[in-house]
Amino acid sequence: MLRFIFRRDSRVCLEYEQSFASKIGKGKCLSFASGRMALYELLSIYKIGREDEVIVTGFTCSVVIESIIKTGARPVFVDISIDTLGTCVESVKQHISSKTKAIIVQHSFGIPADILTLKDIAKSKRIKLIEDCAIAYGSKILGKTLGAFGDASIFSTDHSKPMNTIIGGLLYIEDNQDIFQVLEERNRKAFKLSLARRFGVILRICIERMTYSGSLIRAYCRMILGVLYRLRGFSPFFFPFIESGFQNSFKRKIDKTHRLPPELAYLGSMEINIWPVKAEVRIRNARKLYEFLSEYPSVFELPKAIKNDNCYIVPLRVVFLVRDSNLRDRIMELLDKNSIWFTSPIISRKLQLIDYSYNNGDCPTAEMVSQYIINLPVDLSENENVTLINKLRNILNDV
Numbered sequence: 001m002l003r004f005i006f007r008r009d010s011r012v013c014l015e016y017e018q019s020f021a022s023k024i025g026k027g028k029c030l031s032f033a034s035g036r037m038a039l040y041e042l043l044s045i046y047k048i049g050r051e052d053e054v055i056v057t058g059f060t061c062s063v064v065i066e067s068i069i070k071t072g073a074r075p076v077f078v079d080i081s082i083d084t085l086g087t088c089v090e091s092v093k094q095h096i097s098s099k100t101k102a103i104i105v106q107h108s109f110g111i112p113a114d115i116l117t118l119k120d121i122a123k124s125k126r127i128k129l130i131e132d133c134a135i136a137y138g139s140k141i142l143g144k145t146l147g148a149f150g151d152a153s154i155f156s157t158d159h160s161k162p163m164n165t166i167i168g169g170l171l172y173i174e175d176n177q178d179i180f181q182v183l184e185e186r187n188r189k190a191f192k193l194s195l196a197r198r199f200g201v202i203l204r205i206c207i208e209r210m211t212y213s214g215s216l217i218r219a220y221c222r223m224i225l226g227v228l229y230r231l232r233g234f235s236p237f238f239f240p241f242i243e244s245g246f247q248n249s250f251k252r253k254i255d256k257t258h259r260l261p262p263e264l265a266y267l268g269s270m271e272i273n274i275w276p277v278k279a280e281v282r283i284r285n286a287r288k289l290y291e292f293l294s295e296y297p298s299v300f301e302l303p304k305a306i307k308n309d310n311c312y313i314v315p316l317r318v319v320f321l322v323r324d325s326n327l328r329d330r331i332m333e334l335l336d337k338n339s340i341w342f343t344s345p346i347i348s349r350k351l352q353l354i355d356y357s358y359n360n361g362d363c364p365t366a367e368m369v370s371q372y373i374i375n376l377p378v379d380l381s382e383n384e385n386v387t388l389i390n391k392l393r394n395i396l397n398d399v
C-alpha cells in the first residue's frame with residue numbers, strides 16, 4: 001500500500017469512486033477525507049447559505065450539524081421515528097417552511113428511513129433531498145439501495161462505519177451531471193492530507209487490524225492505541241482522525257475540504273470486494289441476536305422496521321431499548337460504554353446542545369431513545385456472537 005503514498009495521479013481514487021457508485025445505482029461518486037466534507041461541499045454547491053434552513057434529525061453526529069452551520073444556514077431539528085430510528089416523516093412535514101432548502105434524511109444503524117414518502121414530500125415542495133447513509137451501507141428498499149433515492153447522498157468510511165478506510169467519505173449523485181461536474185473539478189483541486197496524517201492512518205490500520213488477532217497482541221495494541229490517544233495533541237501522526245471543527249483546538253481542526261488519499265481509496269476498493277462476506281456475517285449475527293431479544297418482548301423493545309418485508313437490512317449494529325435501569329446497567333458492564341451510539345441527541349460533541357441550536361424538547365422521541373438505547377456490534381465471529389448471547393442470557397437469569 002505504501003507505494004501509493006507518493007503517487008500523484010488520481011486513477012486509484014477514480015476506480016474506487018466508480019466501483020462504489022456502481023454498488024449504489026446508476027449515478028457517480030466523489031471521495032473525500034470525511035463524510036462531513038462531502039456534505040459541506042454538496043450544501044455549498046446547492047448554494048445553501050444565510051437565511052436558508054436545512055432539516056436534519058436531532059439524533060445525529062455533531063459534525064453533520066457543523067457542516068450545515070458552516071454554510072451559514074440554520075439547522076432545523078426533526079424527530080426520529082420510533083420504528084426506524086431514522087428521520088420521522090410527520091416531524092419533517094411539521095418543520096418545512098418557505099426557507100427550507102434541503103432535507104437530510106438519516107438512515108440509522110442500517111435500517112432504512114421512510115425515504116419513499118420523504119422523496120414525494122421533497123419533490124412536491126421542490127426541496128433538495130439528501131440521504132445520510134453514513135451509518136447505513138448496503139441496505140435496500142424494494143431492491144433499490146439506500147443512497148439512490150435522494151438528489152444526492154453522503155457516506156462515511158470512518159473506522160466505526162460499515163466500510164472502513166479509517167477516515168473517508170463519499171458523495172453520490174444519481175442524475176444531476178452538471179452539478180457533479182462542478183463538484184468534481186472542485187474535488188480534484190481540494191487540499192491533500194499532510195503526510196504525517198497519511199502515515200498516521202496507515203499506522204492506525206496496522207494496529208486496528210492487529211487488535212482482531214490473539215488476545216496478547218490485542219492487549220498490546222490496545223495499550224498502544226491508549227498511548228497514541230494521549231499523544232493526540234502533538235501530531236496527526238499519533239491521532240489521524242479528522243476531529244470536529246468546533247470542539248477542538250484550533251491547531252488540530254481541518255476545516256477545509258480535503259481529498260481522500262489514493263492509498264485509502266485502494267483500501268476502500270478492497271473493502272468493496274470483501275463487502276458481500278462482511279454483510280453476510282452482519283446479517284447472520286444480527287438475526288441471531290434479534291431472535292434472542294424477541295424472546296423477551298416485555299424487556300427489550302426492538303425497532304419495528306427490522307421486520308419490514310420490503311426492506312433488505314445490512315445492520316451496522318443491533319439496536320434496542322431497555323427501560324429497566326438495573327438491567328441496562330448490567331448489560332452496559334459487558335460493553336465499553338463509549339461504544340454505545342446515540343446516548344444523547346447530538347453525539348461526539350464537547351459543547352452544549354444549545355451551541356448547535358438544539359433546544360431540549362426539540363426531538364422528544366430522540367431524547368427518550370437516547371436514554372434507553374443499547375446497541376451491540378455485529379461484526380463478530382460466530383463464536384463471539386454466541387458468547388455475547390450467552391452472556392445476555394445469564395444477565396437476564398440473574399436480574
Ligand SMILES: Cc1ncc(COP(=O)(O)O)c(C=O)c1O
Nearest residue numbers: 034035036061134156158168169
Ligand atoms: C449519521 C452520520 N452522518 C455523517 C457523519 C460524518 O461522517 P465523517 O465522520 O466521515 O465526517 C457521521 C459521523 O459519525 C454520522 O454519524
